[in-house]
Amino acid sequence: MLIDQFLDAILLGLVEGLTEFLPVSSTGHLIILGDFLGFQGPPGKVFEVTIQLGAILAICVVYFARLWRVATGLPSDPNARRFVLAVLLAFLPAMVLGAGLHGFIKNTLFNPTVVSVMLIVGGVAILLIERFVPSPRFHAIERFPAPLALKIGLFQCLALVPGVSRSGATILGSLMMGVDRRTAAEFTFFLAIPTMAGATVYDLYKNWNAMSFDSGALIAVGFVTAFIAAAVVVKTLVDFVGRYGFAPFGWYRIALGSGMLAFLYL
Secondary structure: OHHHHHHHHHHHHHHHHHHOOOOOOHHHHHHHHHHHHOOOOOHHHHHHHHOHHHHHHHHHHHOHHHHHHHHHHOOOOHHHHHHHHHHHHHHHHHHHHHHHHHHHHHHHHOOHHHHHHHHHHHHHHHHHHHHHOOOOOEOOHHHOOHHHHHHHHHHHHHHHOOOOOHHHHHHHHHHHOOEOHHHHHHHHHHHHHHHHHHHHHHHHHHHHHHOOHHHHHHHHHHHHHHHHHHHHHHHHHHHHHHHHOOHHHHHHHHHHHHHHHHHHHO
């Protein structure tokens, strides 16, 4: 039984790493797969949230040089300060709403039906926005005006509903606000760092007393697997969307959501 749990943790970590930065909802995939496997991990969805830190670590490693330049340039470089300000402003709305609605979201919305419906809705939204996306006006995060960053952060709040996709909401919101595809994809990478780190710390705090050694081992396995898978995705996603756009992810979401609804109710 324990071996099966660790195999499930590896599979879930792989899925998390592959989907965290794609506009397909990593949380939705974890809920669907976890329900299908009958995975019994740590309480309060701590496993699903915490292994996302593996994906966040992949961002820090792949973009280490850029993040280091920003960190060391804060005292003297206006571009570094504008970069950090854009990320923090975009993070703020989700931080406030996420903390306030944490219990309702986890207890009410974390189920396969909600995920399946939102996968379809999000897929349709991707196809429509890709068709009518305005011409890009912003090509660098360092040039984001403060109101633009805040508006993108409001779009990210849609992802509090499982199945919407944090990266998808952020990317689509960015495209609608006139950000080019490559910059939109990169911004969702950097915005994930404070967003997912904050969500993980909050979940661990809420469920710390229920954690055990076995829980920690399962999380560690999922964490490492997610890190490796996410590093591969991060290195390839920007080039992929620059060439093909986001429409393939829209069709994938519609197909997966429709298939899940058929499986659940037919």
